[in-house]
Structure formats: C-alpha cells, structure tokens
Amino acid sequence: MTVTEQPVLVASRKVRAALDSLLEPDAKEWAKAAVASIPLVPTPVDRQPSAYVRASWSERPRGAVSEIAVSTLTNARALAVRLEWEAPRPSRRISDYNVYADACAVLFARDGRLLEHETMGSPGHPVEGWHWRAGTDEAFVINATGLGTATRVKAHSVCASSRWSEGRWQVVLARPLEADGVPLAKRKKVPVAFAVWTGVAGERAGLKSYSPQAHELQVGQ
Amino acid sequence: MAKDTSPQHQFAMVLDLNKCLGCQTCTIACKTQWTRGSGMDAMWWNIVNTMPGKGTPRNALDLGGGYRDGEPVPGQLPPKAEWGEAWDFDYDEALFSGDGHDYLRPREHDGASPTWGPNWDEDVGAGTYPNSYFFYMPMICMNCSKPACLEACPRDSIYRRDEDGVILIDEDRCHGYRFCIEACPYKRIYFNEQRVIAQKCISCYPRLEAGVAPACVRQCPGRIRHVGHLDDRKSNIYKLVKAWKVALPLRPDFEVEPNVFYIPPTLPVAFDEDGAFDDEAWRMPIEDLRAMFGPGVDEALATIETEREKVAAGGRSELMDILISYNWKDLLGPYPEDPGQIPPPTFDSRKLQR
Structure with missing residues (x-):
C-alpha cells in the first residue's frame, strides 16, 4: 500500500464470486484485490454553499480522516468497491437529534468522462455519487450538477454492506455493470473521487474528508 | 446577509398573550392534525410555554x-431529551391495578420518571408573593421574512x-x-430520526389554500389568535402590527423578522408594601419585557392601557374591539371557511415539494 499525491489507478480484478459474496467486506476474495491508499483532506469551509455553515464551521475541526484504502473487484456482472478507513470512535447510527452517523461515498462523472468533483459537478458535467451511511446498509445514489444540488435517485441498483472491526470501517458499494447510471464498461477507466464523513465530529453535507483530486478506477476484464 | 425572498402576500399571525389560557387546545389541534406519523411522536409543532421559563426545548431562546x-x-x-420524549402511560396500572391509589404516570421509554419535557415550567412563574407572575406564550414557526433556517x-x-410567505x-x-x-x-424545527428529515409547523397550508384558518387558530377557545395578510391594510393583522403597533415580534434582536406577533402581557396590577394597588409598579420587570419584545413594548403597553381606560370610562376603542373579538370570524381574516365543508387535509409530503 502506498500513499501518493498523484492520481491513483484503482484497478479492478475479475474474480469468480457471487455479488453476495463480494458484498461481505471480509470475504476472502478481497485479499486478492490490490489496495490503493488515497489521501483525503478536509473540504474548504469557504466553499460551503450556506453562509450559516461557513460561519459555524470556520473554527471547527473537520476532515479527521486523512486516508482511505480503496480496492475493487469485478465479477461477470457487477463492480464492487471496498472502502476502509480508521474510525476509532464510530458513530453507528443516528441515535439522537445531535448525533450524526459515519458515512462514505464514491463519486463518478455521470458520463464516465470528466469528473468535476470539487464543485460536485456542473450543469454540463453532472456527477453521480454512491453513498453509504452507518445504521443502514441501504445505499443512496445522488446526482448533482453543482454544490448544494444533490438529488437522490429514487430507483437505482447500487447496494452496500458494512462492517466495523478493530477501529476501522469496511464498506462495500456494488452495482451491476449493466445498469442505469455511470457507464461501467469492462476494461474501461472512469474518473472517481472519495469522501468520508466522521459522525462524532458533526460532519455531514459538505463537511467531510475528501480526495482533493480525481483518481481512476479501471473496471476488470 | 439573509436572502431576500419577498412574497406577494405575507401570512401573519397575532397572538394576544393577555388572553391565552395555557390550555394547549392549539397544541392538541396541531398534534391531531399533523404530527401523528412515523417518527413524529415527540413533535409539538405548536407548543404553549409558560413564561418566565426555559421553553421548549430547554433554554430555547438562548441556543x-x-x-x-x-x-x-x-x-x-440540543439532544432529544432537552425537547422532551414522547412519554409512555401505563393505563393498566392506573385503571385496572385494583388498589385505586395509582395514577396515570408518565414514563420515559426506559421506564424512568421524566425530568424534562415540553412546557416543563408550567405555572412556575417568577416574582415574589403577592407580586408573583407568569403568562403563557404559544410558539409556532414564525414564517420569518429573513428565515435563518x-x-x-x-x-x-x-x-x-x-x-x-409560508416557509416549508x-x-x-x-x-x-x-x-x-x-x-x-426560536428552535421551532424538529428532527424526524426515523425518516432523517427536519419537520416543522406548516401553517396548515393545505387549509389556507382552501380558505380555512390553521387548526390552532380555529380551535383556540380564548380567541387569542388573529390571522391575515400583513400587507392588507384593512386586516386586523395590519391594524394591530402596523397601525396600533401593539403586536410585537418576539426577540427582534434575532434579526429574522418573524411574522408571528404577540400582544405583550400587561399582567395584573402590582401590590405595594401595604397591600394596596400600586399603579406605578409592574409585576414583571419592564426590562425583561423589552428583552423579549424589543423597545416597542413600552409604547405598546401604554397604548393598551390608554385604550382600556377609554372603554372603562364608557367610550369605544377600535383596538379593544379587535382584541376582544366579539365576532369570532373576525379572527380568521381571509380564511373564514368551515373545515367541515372540505375534505380533511392530509399530510402529503409530495405537496411540500416545490
């Protein structure tokens, strides 16, 4: 595992395994996958779309997670992305008004080409996000064309599973290759970015750790 | 700076704190109408707090x-406990335990006896006997002109x-x-943990659209609530807020320009040391009223006193006529329709979409 500030190619290896198996974060298949370490940084407060959030968070620590380990596997029909990061104080669910759950997301260019992840896309270059939030293994999928524009997609094929063990979250997000959403053609590289929200720090919305540059994900053969 | 989102008309409400009974009929009318759904057990979009007091949630105006x-x-x-859980009540214990000594006790979900809840300060009040005092203050979404939310x-x-101008x-x-x-x-927005969304008073907008006043207004037995459009110069709302200047915003220092206004409490005459009426003294320190309703409260109270005395002397007062509300329907402004004549409004989140 290497930490780099250059764009990372997360290559997906093809395995013979059912999707249900890949959705197990500790399945033995994941030992076969290459692991890329992606550096994360806090999102800039001055870029938050709400004046209230800018005023409230200008002095608050955020972006506690500085690194995320990413690996991907492909079977004949689906792509699975596994994210793992350090979470010594996990927030496993929204258990109160003032409790926020840990979460993570993978962001794609909606057309699989140019990813404008810093601005959550633009009208000409929409983005698609696959979200997981602790407390529910139901994945959310969002489309966005700029900061504050994210809209949940009502019908999608992304599924998620999670495990917290020894101070780390392990989350798998998976989708059939042939499905509505970002095109995931075999052997194709798609730009991708990552984000992690730390619940105990009050992180939600645009307050998070994110990969400041786009990386590449290569779908397996 | 706050966003400028001026509407064509501004729905507004005036609540006369000199008439509020603290009966919570408005609270129950709202609860029955809107907050019986999933994750809404502990929601009180309308709540009547006893003042001076900490409010709902605790210290609501100091957060x-x-x-x-x-x-x-x-x-x-604040965490949910500061707003108050939806208590459980053991009816079997109270009604069928057999010894006749048990009463209907509220319980937290863990079985504990509650130590906080909505309007926990009921009738605590302040001041020293015989000049002790309290008043009731209903709270709903203020539909602010500069909505911080x-x-x-x-x-x-x-x-x-x-x-x-209703905020949804x-x-x-x-x-x-x-x-x-x-x-x-004002902490008038609740969090629905089950649906992971924020929810609040919707000003009964489905009723407004049918010409029916909000449930809290129509159900109020004290006739304390007036509704109408603030920009309608013929409305009682306009007269109370703009012409007579006796209806004031709560905590104008919040700079949100609320569109719910209050007739400040005059409270009973104070007693002096000899037990005689002291016309010069106030039970509630005027500084506290200024802190709540702003510097306009002195003039508002003086105007109310003047008009009351005019009526007491046998004269007529437009202001007193409006506040007394001889004709109940005068309270309802442009929303006089009978809810019994329309289909029951239902909570449909799709209608909340723009």
Missing part, C-alpha cells in the same frame, strides 16, 4: 441562531412560498443535516 449585524449566529442543537440549508430544501421544508430534498434547527433562533 443561538438567527443573525447579529446581518451575519449568521452559530446555534446549538432557509439560508442555513446547504441543499436549498427550505423555501418561502411566493403566494403567502421540501421533504424530498431534505437530507436531515439539521443546520436549519441550529439556525432557527
């Missing part, structure tokens, strides 16, 4: 939010209706981030 010199003020988000939402989920949360857009609850200086 930040709103603006100062036009800049957003960071606010706190709306500006706080990074998802643009909150909007102000162009037709009447689009439940499809809301992702439950809760910045709006922090930013509301």
Whole structure:
C-alpha cells in the first residue's frame, strides 16, 4: 500500500464470486484485490454553499480522516468497491437529534468522462455519487450538477454492506455493470473521487474528508 | 446577509398573550392534525410555554441562531431529551391495578420518571408573593421574512412560498443535516430520526389554500389568535402590527423578522408594601419585557392601557374591539371557511415539494 499525491489507478480484478459474496467486506476474495491508499483532506469551509455553515464551521475541526484504502473487484456482472478507513470512535447510527452517523461515498462523472468533483459537478458535467451511511446498509445514489444540488435517485441498483472491526470501517458499494447510471464498461477507466464523513465530529453535507483530486478506477476484464 | 425572498402576500399571525389560557387546545389541534406519523411522536409543532421559563426545548431562546449585524449566529442543537420524549402511560396500572391509589404516570421509554419535557415550567412563574407572575406564550414557526433556517440549508430544501410567505421544508430534498434547527433562533424545527428529515409547523397550508384558518387558530377557545395578510391594510393583522403597533415580534434582536406577533402581557396590577394597588409598579420587570419584545413594548403597553381606560370610562376603542373579538370570524381574516365543508387535509409530503 502506498500513499501518493498523484492520481491513483484503482484497478479492478475479475474474480469468480457471487455479488453476495463480494458484498461481505471480509470475504476472502478481497485479499486478492490490490489496495490503493488515497489521501483525503478536509473540504474548504469557504466553499460551503450556506453562509450559516461557513460561519459555524470556520473554527471547527473537520476532515479527521486523512486516508482511505480503496480496492475493487469485478465479477461477470457487477463492480464492487471496498472502502476502509480508521474510525476509532464510530458513530453507528443516528441515535439522537445531535448525533450524526459515519458515512462514505464514491463519486463518478455521470458520463464516465470528466469528473468535476470539487464543485460536485456542473450543469454540463453532472456527477453521480454512491453513498453509504452507518445504521443502514441501504445505499443512496445522488446526482448533482453543482454544490448544494444533490438529488437522490429514487430507483437505482447500487447496494452496500458494512462492517466495523478493530477501529476501522469496511464498506462495500456494488452495482451491476449493466445498469442505469455511470457507464461501467469492462476494461474501461472512469474518473472517481472519495469522501468520508466522521459522525462524532458533526460532519455531514459538505463537511467531510475528501480526495482533493480525481483518481481512476479501471473496471476488470 | 439573509436572502431576500419577498412574497406577494405575507401570512401573519397575532397572538394576544393577555388572553391565552395555557390550555394547549392549539397544541392538541396541531398534534391531531399533523404530527401523528412515523417518527413524529415527540413533535409539538405548536407548543404553549409558560413564561418566565426555559421553553421548549430547554433554554430555547438562548441556543443561538438567527443573525447579529446581518451575519449568521452559530446555534446549538440540543439532544432529544432537552425537547422532551414522547412519554409512555401505563393505563393498566392506573385503571385496572385494583388498589385505586395509582395514577396515570408518565414514563420515559426506559421506564424512568421524566425530568424534562415540553412546557416543563408550567405555572412556575417568577416574582415574589403577592407580586408573583407568569403568562403563557404559544410558539409556532414564525414564517420569518429573513428565515435563518432557509439560508442555513446547504441543499436549498427550505423555501418561502411566493403566494403567502409560508416557509416549508421540501421533504424530498431534505437530507436531515439539521443546520436549519441550529439556525432557527426560536428552535421551532424538529428532527424526524426515523425518516432523517427536519419537520416543522406548516401553517396548515393545505387549509389556507382552501380558505380555512390553521387548526390552532380555529380551535383556540380564548380567541387569542388573529390571522391575515400583513400587507392588507384593512386586516386586523395590519391594524394591530402596523397601525396600533401593539403586536410585537418576539426577540427582534434575532434579526429574522418573524411574522408571528404577540400582544405583550400587561399582567395584573402590582401590590405595594401595604397591600394596596400600586399603579406605578409592574409585576414583571419592564426590562425583561423589552428583552423579549424589543423597545416597542413600552409604547405598546401604554397604548393598551390608554385604550382600556377609554372603554372603562364608557367610550369605544377600535383596538379593544379587535382584541376582544366579539365576532369570532373576525379572527380568521381571509380564511373564514368551515373545515367541515372540505375534505380533511392530509399530510402529503409530495405537496411540500416545490
């Protein structure tokens, strides 16, 4: 595992395994996958779309997670992305008004080409996000064309599973290759970015750790 | 700076604190109508607090939010216990235990006896006998002209209706981030943990659209609530707020320009040391009333006193006629229709979408 500030190619290896198996974060298949370490940084407060959030968070620590380990596997029909990061104080669910759950997301260019992840896309270059939030293994999928524009997609094929063990979250997000959403053609590289929200720090919305540059994900053969 | 979202008309309400009975009929009318759904057990979009008191949630008006010199003020988000759980009641224990000594006791979900809840300060009041005092203060969404909640939402989920200035949360857009609850200086937005969305008083907008006044207004046995359009110069709302200047915003220092206004409490005459009426003294320190309703409270109270004396002397007063509300329907302004004549309004989150 290497930490780099250059764009990372997360290559997906093809395995013979059912999707249900890949959705197990500790399945033995994941030992076969290459692991890329992606550096994360806090999102800039001055870029938050709400004046209230800018005023409230200008002095608050955020972006506690500085690194995320990413690996991907492909079977004949689906792509699975596994994210793992350090979470010594996990927030496993929204258990109160003032409790926020840990979460993570993978962001794609909606057309699989140019990813404008810093601005959550633009009208000409929409983005698609696959979200997981602790407390529910139901994945959310969002489309966005700029900061504050994210809209949940009502019908999608992304599924998620999670495990917290020894101070780390392990989350798998998976989708059939042939499905509505970002095109995931075999052997194709798609730009991708990552984000992690730390619940105990009050992180939600645009307050998070994110990969400041786009990386590449290569779908397996 | 707050966003300028001026509507065509501004729905507004005036509540006469000299007439509020604290009966919570408004609270139950609202509860019955709107907050019986999933995750809404502990929600009281309308609540009547006893003042002086800590409010609902605890210390509601001291938790930040709103603006100062036009800049957003960071606010706190109290845990659910500070708002009050939806208590359980053991009817079997109270009604069928057999010994006749048990009563219907509220219990927290863990079985504990509650130590806080909505309007926990019921009738605590302040002052020293015989000059002790309290008054009731109903609280709902203020439909602010500079809504801090709306500006706080990074998802643009909150909007102000162009037709009447009513502020609504689009439940499809809301992702439950809760910045709006922090930013509301009156803490009148609740969090639905089950649906992970923010919810609040909707000013009974389905009723407004059918010409029916909000449930809290129609059900009020004290006739304390007036509704109408603030921009309608013929309305009682306009007369009370703009012409007579006796209806005041709560905590104008929050800079959110609320569209719910209060007739400040005059409270009973104070006694002096000899037990005689002291016309010069106030039971409630005037500084406290100024802190609540702003510097206009002196003039408002003086006007009310003057008009009362005019009537007491056998004269007529337009202001007293409005406040007494001889004709109940005068309270309802442009919303006089009978809810019995329309289909029951239903809570449909799709209608909250823009």
